Amino acid sequence: MKVCKFGGTSVASAEQIKKVANIVTSDSLRKIIVVSAPGKRFSDDTKVTDLLIHLAETALRGNDTEIELQEVVNRYRLIAEGLGLNEEIVQVIEKDLRERLAGDENDPILFMDCLKASGEDNNAKLIATYFVHVGLPARYVCPKEAGLLVNQRPERVRALPEGDERLSELRHEPGIIVFPGFFGYTEDGTLRTFNRGGSDITGSILAAATGAELYENFTDVDSVFAANPTIVENPIAITKMTYREMRELAYAGFSVFHDEALMPAFRRSVPVCIKNTNNPDAPGTQIVKERDHSDQPVIGIAADSGFSTLFVDKYLMNQEIGFGRRLLQLFEEEEIPFEHTPSGIDNLSVIIRSEYLTDEKEARIIRRVKDELKADNVHLHSNYSMIVLVGEGMRHTTGLAARAATAIARSGASIQMINQGSSEVSLVFGVLKEDEIKILKELYEEFFQKSTIAL
Numbered sequence: 001m002k003v004c005k006f007g008g009t010s011v012a013s014a015e016q017i018k019k020v021a022n023i024v025t026s027d028s029l030r031k032i033i034v035v036s037a038p039g040k041r042f043s044d045d046t047k048v049t050d051l052l053i054h055l056a057e058t059a060l061r062g063n064d065t066e067i068e069l070q071e072v073v074n075r076y077r078l079i080a081e082g083l084g085l086n087e088e089i090v091q092v093i094e095k096d097l098r099e100r101l102a103g104d105e106n107d108p109i110l111f112m113d114c115l116k117a118s119g120e121d122n123n124a125k126l127i128a129t130y131f132v133h134v135g136l137p138a139r140y141v142c143p144k145e146a147g148l149l150v151n152q153r154p155e156r157v158r159a160l161p162e163g164d165e166r167l168s169e170l171r172h173e174p175g176i177i178v179f180p181g182f183f184g185y186t187e188d189g190t191l192r193t194f195n196r197g198g199s200d201i202t203g204s205i206l207a208a209a210t211g212a213e214l215y216e217n218f219t220d221v222d223s224v225f226a227a228n229p230t231i232v233e234n235p236i237a238i239t240k241m242t243y244r245e246m247r248e249l250a251y252a253g254f255s256v257f258h259d260e261a262l263m264p265a266f267r268r269s270v271p272v273c274i275k276n277t278n279n280p281d282a283p284g285t286q287i288v289k290e291r292d293h294s295d296q297p298v299i300g301i302a303a304d305s306g307f308s309t310l311f312v313d314k315y316l317m318n319q320e321i322g323f324g325r326r327l328l329q330l331f332e333e334e335e336i337p338f339e340h341t342p343s344g345i346d347n348l349s350v351i352i353r354s355e356y357l358t359d360e361k362e363a364r365i366i367r368r369v370k371d372e373l374k375a376d377n378v379h380l381h382s383n384y385s386m387i388v389l390v391g392e393g394m395r396h397t398t399g400l401a402a403r404a405a406t407a408i409a410r411s412g413a414s415i416q417m418i419n420q421g422s423s424e425v426s427l428v429f430g431v432l433k434e435d436e437i438k439i440l441k442e443l444y445e446e447f448f449q450k451s452t453i454a455l
């Protein structure tokens with residue numbers, strides 16, 4: 001039995017959903033079908049999830065929502081018409097959206113979650129209706145009915161293993177199950193969504209809980225490439241990689257697969273395959289436990305922007321017991337997670353994602369580090385990017401960091417931070433945002449275009 005997830009681009013239009021039905025029909029093992037909300041049909045199109053966020057924000061501001069509501073309904077209407085379905089399903093969707101809009105606004109986060117989740121929920125209902133229309137024995141299954149359990153607020157949303165036993169029963173259900181991605185329910189029945197891109201996580205949870213033989217993740221590219229194809233021209237395809245490699249690359253900027261989606265599949269040893277809905281016969285990328293990395297120590301290079309660094313300098317910091325804990329506690333109190341903490345004898349930097357900072361928090365952190373930790377020097381810099389080289393064989397290959405540093409020097413940029421050692425499979429360079437693309441291109445050339453002679 002296989003679990004298949006179809007991403008936003010795969011279910012963005014009637015034409016795409018017809019391809020999905022063909023893919024499902026062509027392999028009787030494809031039993032659990034996880035779907036996203038309709039995504040982009042062309043590059044400057046708007047995803048339904050973004051339309052829903054706008055709709056929820058309009059409602060929360062107390063403004064009239066009719067125009068925003070109709071924009072969402074019309075996206076589904078267009079799809080339903082293209083699939084030859086009657087107006088009934090569109091009416092079901094419109095009624096559902098109106099009910100959600102009439103819901104409790106007291107907790108704006110939960111109100112927003114409820115509207116965001118409707119993107120996948122209504123698309124799953126629509127796709128199940130279409131499958132039945134073309135003769136497939138399919139039914140929509142609600143994550144609440146199936147038992148996809150998530151934790152309570154205020155913590156970050158994650159699936160609870162307590163839900164696995166009930167979810168495993170999906171395996172024995174007759175026919176095809178169409179399951180909405182992106183959200184689950186707490187024990188007391190409250191809906192919560194995963195982070196953006198989180199339908200990948202739903203697919204992985206179901207694949208793990210049901211003991212699927214394969215988790216197929218269908219998207220709009222033939223495979224995962226060694227670098228982002230929108231930045232590097234014609235990057236090479238990765239045919240096989242390990243869970244750890246994909247996790248590191250996804251975290252560092254390979255948006256093709258969600259970094260939190262690796263763990264459930266990894267824990268139950270379910271192999272993952274990334275495939276193209278527009279070219280399903282292409283072999284795709286396999287994600288497995290181990291690969292032979294003897295001739296290819298670096299498998300991919302990812303880059304992501306939006307980082308800030310707090311630099312703290314204090315004479316004899318290395319001898320001050322508890323300094324690091326107290327510094328990180330400040331971040332905990334401000335509810336800011338940290339990404340890296342490179343250090344020297346008398347200094348420590350804390351690298352965080354800038355999205356967690358506000359002007360107010362920034363000023364408060366700097367003041368508290370000066371006043372409470374008696375630091376000699378404190379400053380915060382924004383506009384950093386992290387470029388990450390990933391590969392299982394990197395640890396055991398000499399001269400790799402030197403090659404990377406030389407390539408970065410060749411690009412004319414300077415390195416702000418290096419982090420190697422903590423992770424066995426990655427080497428992280430902190431650079432200025434303005435240098436990100438040229439460095440990525442230079443590193444790609446060094447590790448993938450100079451052929452493998454130098455490896």
Ligand SMILES: Nc1ncnc2c1ncn2[C@@H]1O[C@H](COP(=O)(O)OP(=O)(O)O)[C@@H](O)[C@H]1O
Nearest residue numbers: 007008009039219220224225227228254255256
């Ligand atoms: N290294 C990479 N390999 C493949 N695709 C990548 C990579 N880095 C970024 N991407 C982007 O990820 C996109 C697919 O992810 P996404 O848009 O989330 O798809 P979906 O709609 O299927 O969820 C690709 O179109 C590609 O532009």
Ligand SMILES: N[C@@H](CC(=O)OP(=O)(O)O)C(=O)O
Nearest residue numbers: 007008036049196197198199
């Ligand atoms: N629709 C949600 C969840 C998701 O996984 O979407 P996609 O498959 O289009 O990345 C989002 O846009 O975040």
